Amino acid sequence: MADTPEAIRKSQKLYLLIGAILFIFTVVTVAVATVPALDVGRHGFDTADMILGLAIATFKASLVGAIFMHLNHEKGLIYLLFGFGIVFGIALMGLTAWAYSDITTYGNEKSRDGFYSTELPANN
């Protein structure tokens, strides 16, 4: 991390550059979502648009994290602390995915392998 006044003076250009990249990619996000000629996948919003939109957002967020929040050269403990947050954050997302595959939410449909059939046994 730039800590000496001299190093900080130099890194100011980098901050400006990152700011400019973030501005440009914000315009790109809007453009790919709204300009028909830049529409990926099917016409209108679809999975491809979602992946592209989130990929751009992740790229922008990474720049903010790496440069503005100095995560590109931080101490080990910070990575550990923040890493825990990210892992648990993803685990929470995982819970959603888990719930989505929960057979009980599908009413009377049979699961593909029939293992979790919701039909009652014949003698019940």
Add this chain to the structure above:
Amino acid sequence: MEIPYTVTARKDTGLFNSKIGIWLFLASEVMLFGGLFSGYVFLRIYADYPWPERALPVLPGLINTFVLIGSSVTVVFAWASLKMRQWGRFQFFMGITLLCAVAFMVLKGIEYNAKWGHQAVRLDDFTIVEGHLHKATLDENGDMHVIHKGGAGAHGDAGDKGDAHGGDASKGDDGKEKFYANVVVVETEQVKFTLTRAYQPYVDDLLEQVAKRGGKLVLAADFAGRTDPDDETEVWFKQGDELTPAMLKKAKSLYLKARAHNGEVRTAALKASWKDAKKQDENQGKDGWEYAEKVQQDFDKRLAGDAAAQLVDVPASMTFTAEPNFPLIFKRSLIREGEGVSKLKDDTEIVGKVASSPLGLAVDAIDLRFVAQRAIEQGKDPETVIDGLWIMQKPEYQALWEMHRAKVTALEKELLEDYGVDEFGNAKRVPTETERYRIDWQDMVAFHEAGEQGLAADDPKIEELRPGALAGFAGPSHKNEEMAEAFISLDIPNEKVAFESKFTPKWNNYYAIYFTLTGLHGLHVIGGAIVLAYYMFFSKGLYLRNPEWLANRVEIGGLFWHFVDLVWIFLFPILYLM
């Protein structure tokens, strides 16, 4: 005592205290927002209604993204200035950061306000109509009339009061009472209050209305009873007494007293029944549940016999007669209309016929996606179902739909020409469900212009009226008179309204999660701005004493601010573009 490691880093970790603190906090924030984003995904996957895709005007969100990114740059410059010991430059950049925070919240406020003032109605045939409520008035005969154009407050603004009747009742230039045309009018004959449930603000509003109508609510029968079994029956209020809040209050306390007394009598009788049963030889060695039925029989007998004389009686409700019968207006969300008897949320019964009380609004969008979705589910042709809708029986809306269909056909053709067909002969790209079945406010403005130009629905020029992606700043403006002309007035009969709401969490899960996520994010912006403002305005002393300590503090505040920016970087595409 001096706290170590506020300025210099600990040797083993290489960090000063607050940096560990803020990163721990940010880690918890990742989990908080992660859970909410997860909730968003969950709600969207399971939505059994057309998800409002790209429903928000993009421009405010885009500007707010620029504002937050800009502030992220300035906050890092503010920190760098402190590191270089340039106090004036620090204040300059911090000042810009704070201005950005204010701009963000102002824009957010405008956005929220637009939603709170925007009405949505789902009809009983699943047509969704959006727009701004008109105002209405009652004539001498008590009939409700929706005011369509002109007059004071013809177009509604945000917010309704929480009272039982139609929101902000105000008086126009002609001195007539005006209210939002989203009420239910009941030709009131009687009002019956449930004493334990009657809600004071509703009662006050009712009395206010009664006074306005020049009528009276009088007690239908003597309110009599006794709270002590030794007393004679007492008449507390006589038939014909006029309703007052104090009257209801006293009646309630009498009823509660009687209820408490009867409760004691019953408990004593039940205890005695159990005591006797336990003493009986046949019940020795048995569990209570084995002879509980007999206890119940004994208890019933006691209640009908000796204990009956101990019971007292005070009515649980009070009924008032309207003299003469007069119309009362109620906010639609507070009343459940019924045949002859309607009920308020506090169980107050309003006896009388529900009068014609249409929901009047200037329509700025018609959403037929729900209709189409349901038609497809039922194996019907959506277009045929749409043609048969109630709203399509009105010529102006039918014409609008015809023009919209022409626009979609033109788009279909254009996509076919541009992208061709796949190996099965199907068009590679087709219009989306939203394009097919949603007539947006920009469309309405464009079609209005087309109508003025005399374009027919099959004119190829119709497609040129397709609005741009960034058209409109904060949605439709009903105050812009030229634009407002495109928004056709519609009076929806009371019985056609299945559900109505402003664009608040009540309307659907999309708005629920939208307000949760952006509201929480907004609170973070406010919190962060307060901390940064403290550094800017109250830290000169610390700067002179120990500038490095202040630089560390600003770095911590800055880290939080970047995180707020980081969350918005995801919120913007998810809520505005997807």
